[in-house]
Amino acid sequence: MKHTNTLNIRRYLQWCGLCILLLSAASCKKFLDVVPDNVATIDNAFTMRAEAEKYLFTCYSYLPNSADLSTNPALVAGDEFWMVRPYSTSETPWQVAQGFQSANNVYMSNWGWYYRALRDCNIFLENIHKVVDMRQSEVNRWSAEVIFLKAYYHWLLLRQYGPVPVIRYNLPISSTAEETKVPREHVDTVFSYISHLLDTAAAGLPEIIADRSTELGRITKPIALAIKARVLVTAASPLYNGNTDYTAFKNPDGAPLFNTAYDANKWKVAADACKAAIDACESTDMLLYTFSQLGVTLSDTLTRQMSIRNSTCEQWNPEIIWANPSVSTYEIQRQAMPRLDPARIGNESVLGSLAPTMKIAEQFYTDKGVPMSEDKTFDYAGRMKLRTAVKAEGELIQEGYTTAAMHFNREPRFYADLAFDGAIWMMQKKMFHIESKAGQWQTRKNIYDNNVTGYFAKKLVNWKSEILEGQGLFVETHPWPEMRLADLYLLYAEALNESAGPQPAAFTYIDKVRARAGLQGVQAAWTAYSRQPGKYQTKEGFRQIIQQERLIELAMEGARFWDLRRWKKSMEELNKPVTGWDVDQSDPIFYYRVRTLYRQTFQTRNYLWPLENWDLLNNPKLVQGFGW
Known part of the structure; x- marks a missing residue:
């Protein structure tokens, strides 16, 4: 294929994403755009271990840059931070924060990007067995890593867009144009598929990284189980569990995309997943961090x-x-x-x-x-x-x-x-x-x-x-x-409370986080100091405590943006004015006056991202995000 044709394919993929990702012939050429050394074909890419490893890292390369202010909406497209023009970073997230998102001008869309990632993951899984100079144990581990990544990219799509098409495999070149047009799937089906992939991945992943000099950051069993816990807690949360706002959210054939009836068992399933993840983490000596550095003595x-x-x-x-x-x-x-x-x-x-x-x-x-x-x-x-x-x-x-x-x-x-x-x-x-x-x-x-x-x-x-x-x-x-043990502890406390109300284990895990922060346990603190001393004794009251504990412990790490959404609290929080001190004053009397910087607007439709109009035109089986 000529270089100009390759560039055209790349541009086309960026536009239409979903349809092209399903055609494995086009997938063969995408490898040229990511992996060096000009590997000519997929067959060559999987003839030797060294080339296959490059494809493994290609699958990793789609992971989001979570610290990037211009591309991670969880950092600056919500209400944790504020800036004013002229921005010293990309303006894109601020358009979302200010309520300027629209179906005609979609900001921070990752639809095509993650579907391209899924295509490459499927190519890897279909071909890794062909490599002749790899031990079977290594094939199994690499496959498990890519299965995890496949689950994770589906998860990122679900979190942003809700019910999405599931890409279980790449369609063959013989597929008709009609076969490449696939609809969204029921959100519970997507959650279930992601959970299944994470279980499959966990079975083949190492518990720890043995070669810390070269492999830190690669996926382990505790990572897979912890992400599964996060996914299932989200599945049990109000946005996805019994949300009647989405009664009319259906595919073109009338098939519903949400189950609007609340299912309490989802919280029990989530709690079990959290405990399994905690056990896996603690069995590898993970623990809440405490500062200790040789030669440094502090108060x-x-x-x-x-x-x-x-x-x-x-x-x-x-x-x-x-x-x-x-x-x-x-x-x-x-x-x-x-x-x-x-x-x-x-x-x-x-x-x-x-x-x-x-x-x-x-x-x-x-x-x-x-x-x-x-x-x-x-x-x-x-x-x-x-x-x-x-x-x-x-x-x-x-x-x-x-x-x-x-x-x-x-x-x-x-x-x-x-x-x-x-x-x-x-x-x-x-x-x-x-x-x-x-x-x-x-x-x-x-x-x-x-x-x-x-x-x-x-x-x-x-x-x-x-x-x-x-x-x-x-x-x-x-x-x-991407995930800390404190986050997992608080997810577990939340799932326990939602499944069976306040209970000893829930207090134990939230209190572990509070103890590192130098605070008394919930029961002691509320009993002694709160104007609502019995708040922790009810599911509703303890829910508020757990939610505030998460907002504090994980502040500024990107958790608030998604937590408010899954709790269905963005409508409440993101319609409050954004405020700060009057920073242009020199006298304390005037500096310490609260001033309004912006009045945000958040609507029901903002819980999920819209699709680009081009995606809808290209695939008539897709429906636009609810409310857009």
Whole structure:
């Protein structure tokens, strides 16, 4: 095939995705676009181990760059962060965040991309047995990895689009045009298929990575089981379980795409999957991370903060179930870090423009481990008043500095994850003070360096990163944590509560996460300090506690965006105004006034993505996303 024809095929695939991916003849040529060395045919690609390994990594290459602000909607297309024009990153996610998504102009669509990934996964599985210089055990392991990836790409499509066509295999070249046009499948069928693939993959995957020098980031059995737990918890959640909003969501032949009747057993199935995943993780010595570094001695307060921060930023730490080493965290750290060092304030490498919103700052607990609005020892009504820090607060807020009352007496995760005007920011080589009112060290210096809320995402910055004199920003990069053990523990607590109400095991696992954060267990904290001391005793009350615990523990990691959707709470949360402090003021009296930055709008249709019009024209058996 000539080079120009290959380019034309690539462009065509990008447009029509689904139909072409089903034609294995076109699939043969797609390999040329991804894998080097000009392998001419699929047969050649699977004649030797070295070439087959390239195809294995081609299948991995479709994994999303989860730390990329311009392509991951979970980071900046929701309500956790805010920026203003001109953006220092792609504007695409902000179009979604501002409610500008439409069927005529679909932002951040991954439809064609993941169906191309599925085609390549199927090619691999159909041909890997042909390789002559591989041991059967290696064939089995590689096949299991690609089966996992096939499940995962279906999962990413389902999470974004809801019921989708399932690609069990690539159709032969003899297929008619009509045979390549396939409809969406019932959402329960898609969930079931993904779960089956993950079970199949888990059976052939290693429990640990033995060759840590070259294979870290590849799929293991604990990863497969943990992702299965996440998938099944989503299947049991309100968006997909008994959602009557989708009664009219049907295929052209009238076949329903959702079962709108609630099925309580889905939560039991999800809880069992979570426990199996936890057992698999803990059997390989995974545990919640606690900070301990040779030669570094810190106070209990700072040790706690570093345990919280480094649970996401310390690479390959024992809490990380799955980390993606191909993801670069350079840009997200650059966007999150303010100019910490006043001696190098002119350095343009850091921006500090990735600004957590006021609602994120308010969702963290008080130091008593309960919400600000519930804590009977906390002056919630006076949280916006000014207060000056004393010496005893010096590791959290600068002594003698005046800031908002809501910045005092908060839980350790608040100080570990966020920085604010008056905060302390510890890095490996130095302790910095944040002063971000107009004219101060961390204030806006140009049109791009513009933090619009007054909060900085400390959690996303590795404590070893620094600005070097004359050299710019040095970033201690780390693989992005696709899933942590804390996430799995909280999924298990949620599934247990939903399946049978509050119970000892559910408290045990949520309290493990709270203990690392330096908080009392749920029962003790609510009994002693909450204005609703019996809240944890009902399924509804404990549900609220678990959900807030997830929003806090996994803040700024991309979990909130999808959690709000599966809980069907986006309509509530994403219709609230986006707010922050009045950051262009220099006087504390005026700086600490809450201002509205934007009024978001979220409709029922926004829970799932629309399809491009071209996809619908190309495949008449597809129906548009509900409400679009």
